[in-house]
Amino acid sequence: MLSTKQRILNASVKLFNEYGVDAVRLQQIAEEIGISVGNLAYHYKSKDAIIESVYEQVIDEFSHIFRQYLQSPDLADFDQQLSLYYQFFQANQFYLAEFFKASTTPGDHTVAWQQAVNKMLLQLRSWLLFHQQREVLKPEPAPGFYDQLAQSLWMSLVFSPIFSTMRGLPSTETSYKQAVWSHIRPYFTEQGLAEYQADVVPLLSY
Incomplete structure (x- = not known):
């Protein structure tokens, strides 16, 4: 099974492709994989941190x-x-x-x-x-x-x-x-x- 961090990155890439990086919010990423924003923040403290990992x-x-x-x-x-x-x-x-x-x-x-x-x-x-x-x-x-x-x-x-x-x-x-x-x-x-x-x-x- 994929780790939560990898699921976050995969969901981010999917949403970035659909809406563009600027339009995607942390809430959307969390909802995409069925976790809370707090859980997401435990792994990535900010959207910038997610973007950097995606890059x-x-x-x-x-x-x-x-x-x-x-x-x-x-x-x-x-x-x-x-x-x-x-x-x-x-x-x-x-x-x-x-x-x-x-x-x-x-x-x-x-x-x-x-x-x-x-x-x-x-x-x-x-x-x-x-x-x-x-x-x-x-x-x-x-x-x-x-x-x-x-x-x-x-x-x-x-x-x-x-x-x-x-x-x-x-x-x-x-x-x-x-x-x-x-x-x-x-x-x-x-x-x-x-x-x-x-x-x-x-x-x-x-």
Whole structure:
């Protein structure tokens, strides 16, 4: 069973996603998990303390995704990482809004997120280089091209669900992953395309 502190954090994330961080009150969080405000205050003395713990949890979850990088060298491994990114951004939709709101006065969590974003970009660029060396991806058509592709992949990973919501379209894990792979497919070699068809396409058909 989850601890009361974890239940508080989970309820807070749910309510932050629904109403925004500023609109949620301690009473709502307590009611969400069926405890008194006094019991909640025993674990977290203020809403700011809850927010800080939620932010720490978000960064920890994001760091966990980084640790899945290249656990195996095939394309299916990256597809699994895409699933983790989808689940993360779906579960923490409020965080992007909070980041942009706080970007003018960055705090510790903002700096931590900026570091995570830069690490994500480096990891994507490293992934492209790795698969170019495997001859799964074609050589760069121009210097710095894969740096730009890494940025496009990052934009798709972070903002695809938001873009779908803005258009009134459903956002599913499959459509999310297809959007990311569509950036990569044109640069597969014949070997890479064969691996993609064999190992990734079946995972996109469920």
